[in-house]
Amino acid sequence: MLLSNITQFSPMFYLTGFPGLDTIEHWIFIPFFLMYLVAISGNCFILIVIKTNPRLHRPMYYLLSFLAFTDLGLSVSTLPTTMGIFWFKSHGIYFVACQIQMFCIHSFSFMESSVLLIMSFDRFLAICHPLRYSVIITSQRVIRAGLAVIFRGPVALVPLVLLLKTFPYCGPRVLSHSFCLHQEVIHLACTDTTFNNLYGLAVVVFTMMLDLVLIALSYGVILHTVARLASQEEQLRAFQTCTSHLCAVLIFFVPMVGLSLVHRFGKHVPLAVHLLMANVYLFVPPMLNPIIYSIKTKEIRHIISKLLSLKKVSTKSWS
Numbered sequence: 352m353l354l355s356n357i358t359q360f361s362p363m364f365y366l367t368g369f370p371g372l373d374t375i376e377h378w379i380f381i382p383f384f385l386m387y388l389v390a391i392s393g394n395c396f397i398l399i400v401i402k403t404n405p406r407l408h409r410p411m412y413y414l415l416s417f418l419a420f421t422d423l424g425l426s427v428s429t430l431p432t433t434m435g436i437f438w439f440k441s442h443g444i445y446f447v448a449c450q451i452q453m454f455c456i457h458s459f460s461f462m463e464s465s466v467l468l469i470m471s472f473d474r475f476l477a478i479c480h481p482l483r484y485s486v487i488i489t490s491q492r493v494i495r496a497g498l499a500v501i502f503r504g505p506v507a508l509v510p511l512v513l514l515l516k517t518f519p520y521c522g523p524r525v526l527s528h529s530f531c532l533h534q535e536v537i538h539l540a541c542t543d544t545t546f547n548n549l550y551g552l553a554v555v556v557f558t559m560m561l562d563l564v565l566i567a568l569s570y571g572v573i574l575h576t577v578a579r580l581a582s583q584e585e586q587l588r589a590f591q592t593c594t595s596h597l598c599a600v601l602i603f604f605v606p607m608v609g610l611s612l613v614h615r616f617g618k619h620v621p622l623a624v625h626l627l628m629a630n631v632y633l634f635v636p637p638m639l640n641p642i643i644y645s646i647k648t649k650e651i652r653h654i655i656s657k658l659l660s661l662k663k664v665s666t667k668s669w670s
Contacts, residue, residue: 363443364536368436368529370622380437386638387434390426393641394419400654407650410493414470415644417497418599421463422637428455429633433529446516449531454505454512456633457533460607461504461558463636467600468562469497474593475569479576507554511547518542527622528629555611563604570597595647599640606632 369379397419401407432452435441444452473493476484511533521541528535533551537544573593580586610628613620645651 363445364449364524364526366432366436366442366444366529367525367527386634387426387430390637394423397641400651410488410490413490413493414473417466418640421459421466422640424459425633426637428452428459429530436529450512450515453531453533454508457508458505462501463603464559464562465500467603468565469500470596471566471569474596475573478573478589504558511551514547527625566600595643598643602639603636
């Protein structure tokens with residue numbers, strides 16, 4: 352009977368992880384473990400440095416701490432299932448756990464997009480209206496704006512994730528990644544999911560896509576302002592203040608747009624491309640952002656060199 356293949360509530364999903372690569376999973380584990388190590392330790396380091404240094408209690412660093420927090424959340428969201436597949440060969444995940452994980456992954460993705468938008472506005476004011484910067488960008492305003500914009504994504508996601516529980520799911524409930532994504536789970540439902548698809552598309556368009564457009568517009572104005580500066584040295588110095596943020600924008604939005612296009616229109620694209628895009632999108636930005644900001648931010652770079660010199664002194668004293 353048809354009802355035997357359909358359940359109103361699916362208790363378990365199967366996370367494929369890395370199909371066809373079972374024999375070398377122990378080798379794949381190494382780069383993933385290193386990415387997690389760098390992402391979690393790097394973002395924790397930035398949060399601790401900003402928290403413990405009163406000199407860094409400024410709007411720019413509050414924004415950086417927001418970015419580090421979202422990157423940390425994104426890494427922790429995928430950690431249990433990805434490491435579970437590597438360590439314990441545990442591919443099963445309960446539906447409720449899958450809902451929670453996809454909510455966390457998409458929420459932190461939306462949060463990161465929002466933080467990058469606020470950071471672009473910060474750079475826009477710093478370069479285009481430097482005399483008004485300190486008046487407009489205050490610590491309290493940054494924190495309030497950050498919290499307001501950050502939570503718009505998670506609030507919009509709640510009905511999208513909760514509606515999944517009302518759908519029947521047919522046949523094998525196999526997901527191609529090592530974590531749960533809404534766009535994958537919705538394809539397993541054997542009922543009309545038009546509302547969910549349209550609502551999900553609207554959420555993406557009015558959050559992440561809108562953020563991307565506004566970031567592009569702000570950089571258009573920034574480039575126009577920089578081009579009007581008198582000397583090439585001034586132009587270079589002004590644009591260098593944006594390089595860290597621009598790198599963060601590119602490593603986040605380029606894979607995100609690629610993954611969205613692959614899921615929406617790439618039905619005949621090889622599975623390996625889907626896996627690569629999803630893994631790059633979720634694992635690379637949290638790993639690279641703390642490295643980029645540690646190298647390009649003078650104050651954080653100074654603290655790192657100070658810590659390294661203290662370590663050398665303590666090593667010599669012990670020897």
